[in-house]
Amino acid sequence: MNGRSKQELAGVTLLGKQKVSYSYSYNPDILESFANKHPENDYFVKFNCPEFTSLCPMTGQPDFATIYIAYVPDKLLVESKSLKLYLFSFRNHGDFHEDCVNIIMKDLIKLLSPKYIEVWGKFTPRGGISIDPYANYGKQGTHWEKAATERLLWHDMYPEKIDNR
Structure with a gap:
């Protein structure tokens, strides 16, 4: 079968719309999914999101990051x-960097029930310190559960050269 049927795309309502309403406060209900046509294959899908913005919950000042999301889909993408x-809905959301990364991961787990997922936030420095939280998950009872543990244990053993991004 080539392409996707209207039935397969029934849950996709935002793609192709010219006028879209932007939510300026955290809203996980925006997320949509569609069927994975290759659930028997293990493969990674990676998103690089270089324009993430949230607010410091203490000062209200903006925090900027690149968010990396990589997952191995099961039945949904x-x-x-x-x-x-x-991700735009975090623009006026006040939370610490670590919280944002974990919230994103948990919302995607709830939506997709992926075999494996990792979310890595690389935040720009504030006060001379950059914070790069990382969270991952492997579906229980699968080899991905073990892979998540191993990945977390060895995560960032060879960090990149930091040049203030």
Whole structure:
């Protein structure tokens, strides 16, 4: 079968719309998914999101980051426009960097029930310190559960050269 049927795309409502409402406060209900046509294959889907913005919960000042999301889908894939709008919804959300990364991961787990997922936030420095939280998950009872543990244990053993981004 080539392409996707209307039935397969029934849950995708944002893609192709010219006028989209932006949510300026955290809204996980924006996320949409569609069926994975290759659930028997293990493969990574990676999103690089270099324009993430949230607010410091203490000062209200903006925090900027590149968010990396990589996952091995099971039955569902996240629709990228809905992901973009979802990440935008953090714009006025006040939370610490570590919280944002874990919230994003948990919302995607709830939506997709992926075999494996990792979310890595690389935040720009504030006060001379950059914070790069990382969270991951492997589906229980699968080899991905073990892979998540191993990945976390060895995560960032060879960090990149920091040049103030």
